[in-house]
Amino acid sequence: MSKLIAAERRNKIAELIVSNGSIKVGELSNNFSVSTETIRKDLIYLDKIGVIKKSRGGALSSLEVMEKPLETRSAENFDLKNAIANRALSFIKNNAVLFIDAGSTALCLAKMLYLKKGLTIITTSISAANILANSKNKIYMSGGKLNNTTMALEGFGATDFLAKIKVDIAFLGSSGFKEHRGPVSIDFSDADVKKTMIANSKLTIVLADSNKSRSTALVEYALWSDIDYLITDIDINPKTANELKKFTKLVITEK
Numbered sequence: 001m002s003k004l005i006a007a008e009r010r011n012k013i014a015e016l017i018v019s020n021g022s023i024k025v026g027e028l029s030n031n032f033s034v035s036t037e038t039i040r041k042d043l044i045y046l047d048k049i050g051v052i053k054k055s056r057g058g059a060l061s062s063l064e065v066m067e068k069p070l071e072t073r074s075a076e077n078f079d080l081k082n083a084i085a086n087r088a089l090s091f092i093k094n095n096a097v098l099f100i101d102a103g104s105t106a107l108c109l110a111k112m113l114y115l116k117k118g119l120t121i122i123t124t125s126i127s128a129a130n131i132l133a134n135s136k137n138k139i140y141m142s143g144g145k146l147n148n149t150t151m152a153l154e155g156f157g158a159t160d161f162l163a164k165i166k167v168d169i170a171f172l173g174s175s176g177f178k179e180h181r182g183p184v185s186i187d188f189s190d191a192d193v194k195k196t197m198i199a200n201s202k203l204t205i206v207l208a209d210s211n212k213s214r215s216t217a218l219v220e221y222a223l224w225s226d227i228d229y230l231i232t233d234i235d236i237n238p239k240t241a242n243e244l245k246k247f248t249k250l251v252i253t254e255k
Contacts, residue, residue: 006042009032009034009042010042010045010046012032013028013032013039013042013043013046013052013059014046014052016028016031017046017052017059017060022055022058022059022060022211022214022215023058023059024057024058025039025040025043025057025058025059026057027058028042028043028058043058043059046059047059055214060214060215078108080209080210080211080233080235080253081104081105081108081207081209082108083233083253083254084105084108084207084208084209084231084232084233084253085105085106085108085109085111085112085207086112086253087231087251087253088109088171088205088207088231089109089112089113091169091203091205091229092113092116092119092169093168094118095118095119095120096119096120096168096169097119097120097121097122097166097167097168098113098119098120098121098122098167098168098169098170098171099121099122099123099162099167099169099170099171099197099201100113100121100122100123100125100128100171101123101124101125101152101170101171101172101173101193101194101197102123102124102125102127102128102147102150102151102152102173102190103125103150103173103207104173105173105207105208105209106125106128106171106172106173106207107125107127107128107131109171109207110123110125110127110128110131110132111131113132113135113137114131114132114134114135115135116135116136116137117135117136117137118136118137119137119138120137120138120140121137121138121139121140122140122141122142122162122165122167123139123140123141123142124141124142124144124152124153124154124158124162124193125150125151125152126141126146126151126152126153127151129141141153142157142158142161142162142193143157143158143160143161144156144157144158144159144161145157145158145189147189147190150190152190152193154189154190154192154193155189158189158192158193159192159193159196162193162196162197162200163196163199163200165200166200166201166202167197167200167201167202168201168202168203169201169202169203169204169205170197170198170200170201170203170204170205171205171207172194172197172198172204172205172206172207172227173206173207173208174206174208174212175212175215175216175217176212176213176214176215176216176217177208177212177213177216178213178214178215178216179216180216180220181220181223181224182220182221182222182223182224182225182226182227183206183208183220183221183222183224183227183230184216184217184218184219184220184221185217185218185219185221186217186218186219187218187219188218188219190219190221191219191221194221194222195221195222198221198222198226198227203228203229204222204226204227204228204229205227205228205229205230205231206227206229206230206231207231208230208231208232209232209233209235210232210233210234210235210236210237211235212232213232213236213237213240214237223247224244224247224248225247225248227247227248228248228249229248229249229250229251230244230248230249230250230251231251231253232250232251232252232253233252233253233254234252234253234254236252
């Protein structure tokens, strides 16, 4: 009976980690009313079978195959994302033409751009367009099919539109980049949008908090050598940071 209970608990733990991306030992201990030592044994087992990756004090999903809704992601690590977005502002000159990607950190940037004026902003993000609609900037949206998780327009309607334009800076997101040679996306349609904008921008900047260096996703949409800057935060692992610096310019923000 105890084995059955343990197996059931481990399945639930795996589901939690995959859906949340990461979780702490203490949180799991409280959720399942068992000792932290029991949880650590569960995580070692799940790590061995390849379902999760055990980390210091908790665990990460070995492959995030499910993107969390934008409204959920926007509330996560808000201070980090806000600091990254604030640093991104320093790259924007007067009357610049910008592309704003879908994603929670890009949405933080969109909120800051509301107070700017004279910019031309192209986006595939319904959420970003909604925030910027009444700003003193020119806002353009692509066509395409709506992804109701990311609230972004994707597919041929988006890439066909974006292939015809040129921008000064493309601000892109990433679903993670652990065990990849560049930033990644959760699906092929979103990756195609990002690839199109890399080809059509003078400067390409990826906005990704340090948690993304510990998670991964399905599609590598570029190599780091294709990206001009990665803006992240001070919690990024020094070893990871040094490796990234070989291929792209790394900008690290304080919290």
